[in-house]
Amino acid sequence: MTIQPLPTPARRRGRLFPRARRAVQLALLAVLGLAPLGPAPAAQELKPLDIYSHRQPFLIAPFVEAYRKETGVEVNIVYASRGLAQRLIAEGDRSKADLVLTVDIGRLAVYADQDLLAPVDSDILRRNIPAHLRDPDNRWFSLSKRARVVAVSKRLDDADAIRRIEDLADPRWKGRICSRPGSHVYNRALLASIVAADGEAAATAWARGLVDNLARRPQGNDRAQLKAIFQGECDIAIINHYYWAKLTHGDNPAQRQWADAVRILFTNQRDRGNHINISGGGVAKHADNKEGAVRFLEFLSRPEAQKLYGTVNFEYPVNPDAEPAEELRALGDFKEDALPITRIAELAPAAQRIIDQVGW
């Protein structure tokens, strides 16, 4: 069975009523009951893939485009930042979603906890993704890493005093630190990693010290913190590394200045390593195209796609065979916290309680 190419704009222009004609054809097909013989279900590979995504469409588009080029599979996306898990629950076995993509481990874990993901048995995924970055039960897989780093103003002479993330609670930094609100997932995950390393009491003390050191009420996103350092509002900020890379390599000269104003420090290099978070995905339990979903996950874990994570969003690959993006080399290699990423999700509620307590 051949696959009809989609009508190109040029071809459409040639006809008088291209859409009408197509509509009539489709209607006729439907009426005659011939629709099942149409081109759609030609082969398994060409079953469209339906994705629920917590990642913005413009960040996924390059992957989808590459995948379509390679396989010809159509990919459909619903993007929302919150609540897709509840939608999946309500839809039950009627759900059309095949694959869930998220940022932050906390959200992935919620899908697993609510029993919304199907276990996947794939040698490719096991080979491409290190064990501490995937679910022990194979329901979700990390696809990229982001490091939560410390940005310090180049004006700051004694920045070397910051070796561990714990050092940010030192009173010497009073009125010098900027941060986005603690309850943002990135900060919550960071705090969860500190709870895992130092225990709840020490983490609470750390958070309280950090809040005491803030130059202003927590506000804005990570990009805004760099801007604040550039403008001299503060000297130190906690950011995800790719915000720095995006500003450095963006095409806005004013924003490049913000990035130029700071140095990036990886913390805890002599002990547990710098905290990382992930973006990842899992196959929906009621997917009607499980194979397609697994294949797309495998595609995303391959070195070529892994490289794309760097090109598109300056994230680090999870696949050890893939090199980080050229632009990230300036930051140098770093030791990452090897804590099983699930622990972050487990400790997130405790972290949120601390955040409420200290008013971060």
Add this chain to the structure above:
Amino acid sequence: MTATTYRRIFPARTFSRWTIISLLLAVVLIGPILAVFVAASGDTGGLWRHLFATVLPRYVANTLVLMAGVGTLTVLIGVSTAWIVSRWDFPGRSVLQWSLLLPAAVPAYIVAYTYTDFLEFAGPLQTGLREVFGWQTKRDYWFPEIRSMPGAIAVLSLALYPYVYMMTRMAFRLIPGSFFEVARIHDRNYFRAVALPLARPAIAAGVALALMETVSDFGTVEYFALETLTLGIFNVWLGMNSLPGAAQIACVAFLFVIALLAMETYARGKRQFADTSRRQTTVSPTRVSGPRAAACVAACAAPVLLGFLIPAAILLGFVLEGQSIDDYARIGEVAMNSVLVALAVAVMVMTVAVLVIESSFSGNRIARTATALAATGYAFPGTILAIGVVTFVGFLDDGLQRLAEGLFQVSYGGITGTIGLVLFACMVRFQAIGHGAVVTGTKRIPPNLVNAGRVLGRGFAGTLARVVLPLLRSSIFAGGLLVFVDVMKELPMTLLLRPFDFDTLATFVYQFAKDELLEEAALPALVIVLAGIGPVILMNAMLANTGRGVVAGDQGAPRPAPRRR
């Protein structure tokens, strides 16, 4: 000329056909709200104790301050501008009276983004000031912090005062000139003695909408990092993985708003008036010039400038800088989606609002309460309501699926995942606007007229078509307009409930705005804003044609306007 006490027109016949329609529609609309309450019934394991001990007092206090601030400011702006354009004629009045609605077309969080960009430490204004005065750091001078409680109150008030303005202006416009003559004879202040008391239900309806929107706002408070109940709801839901806990906070906030509404209705008590005069004329505005005219222009232009022109100009600045995305074809398609959804929802909401109208005439308390409750979905944050909607519809879908497959052996795909779900969700949320507009309108209809329809042998349907609807035309248009503009900027529900690969302008803007990529978001955001202008002008023209006088306004010759006191 008498102002008769409002009487029940239709005896409390147990359940008429209309009552049953009202009740059925109400049940469908209340379903999602109930679903949120059901979600709230889950176990939260000591969560409240933690919340009480830590953040809840702050959340509640901040929410109350925000509501008080927005309530006060929207009334001040909305009522004063409505009175000025109704009472006085000044150069530019014809443009300003519809321009005053324009800020409603700008999503509040976009206003917040643009002002923050403009006013913050790194923004052009402060940078300029520093250059001029040679200041170096933040410690060298004082500048108001835009990301603050006053900033949020200002931004939300600018975005929300049009509700009050619209409703109040309608009410002012419909006050018969004779009332002002009476006030003049008795040497009483027109505004305090006549206009304000008569417009009170309308003002209350407008403020109710503004406050419900304030309680449920997430975009602005999140951006300003203000710890309100809504932010708390999301922290509990996503931070502590406790949907029941989040739903419980949402329900408490919801009940609080409902209590507030009930209090206002109670305080208003039975003081409801309808006009029965046979010779109805409205007052033409009095011509003013000189400093008075200038003051009028300034008072009316300020909210338009601050709430519409400046944010739009900042967005336009981004677009012209060339930082914006260049996918024009896509934006056209997305804009079309927005307009179609907004139009469909506006028609559906106003149709339902009219279908349940009988409940405000009949003595059937159950129906009246049910239809009022059906119009409270607005008080929930959009995402929480969306979860209620998807849960409720999922429940319906389950039933229908079993029915379809068990009884008729046909497969059933469900409403979930179709555009129908988005439309339904928007209906649940914005029924408050339609209901508010129509109910306020019916309060002004003289009972005698409806009775006359009945005496002449028409059923309720006939009376509705021949008497009530023509009198309500302006209210229906006004409500439909507000719903349209609101759906155009609706974000959280469309975002969560939409079908695959379906974007509206708001969702399209959001994927960029979420990362504070204001540059990329600027063009589609500007299109949302511009798309609101057309309908606003159109509806204003319709209002101008239909809104003269409550009762057949053309019967009497136009009367000279009462002179200024």
